[in-house]
Amino acid sequence: ELKVEQNPLFLSMQEGKNYTIYCNYSTTSDRLYWYRQDPGKSLESLFVLLSNGAVKQEGRLMASLDTKARLSTLHITAAVHDLSATYFCAVVETSGSRLTFGEGTQLTVNP
């Protein structure tokens, strides 16, 4: 059974600082997704990573995928308050179709 683990689960940052959220998964996969969720809202797609070594960037967020290490990272550069949200990674096993989520990382960016 596929397990997806994120860390940290809670992250409090100061504006302007950098940090990385980690997503580990337990079986082979070449499809990994990052989502953002604001309180009381649905999930917003941030990144779709479909191959080993994939790197995508949008604004202050950059995501990467290492399928050999079964690891994805979401790097935050020079955090701003608007990035405060919960971030989820989700994984689909190779040859599968089920999307399995990590527990989420609750990010708070303080002025």
Add this chain to the structure above:
Amino acid sequence: NAGVTQTPKFQVLKTGQSMTLQCAQDMNHEYMSWYRQDPGMGLRLIHYSVGAGITDQGEVPNGYNVSRSTTEDFPLRLLSAAPSQTSVYFCASSRGGGAGGYTFGSGTRLTVV
């Protein structure tokens, strides 16, 4: 293009009542799924479907039924609601393989009293 539409947005049920949560998508996606989200537990897969007429169980299927008679619709039925089913329910869909990502509906907040 409405994407994934869930109805209702809010619902209160009494223990033992039944109801159906509706999910419809207009993107001709083969894959559809239902998740529940509880505080501190992320999203857990209830049931999913890879095409019309095909459904399968996810991580937490007990107490829920699904069917997929058309590509567009994937309703979730609660047979006899229990307080443990109080949660926020999300429907998601994707084109086969997920290369374009998974699109989520706005959610249904269900309270069982």
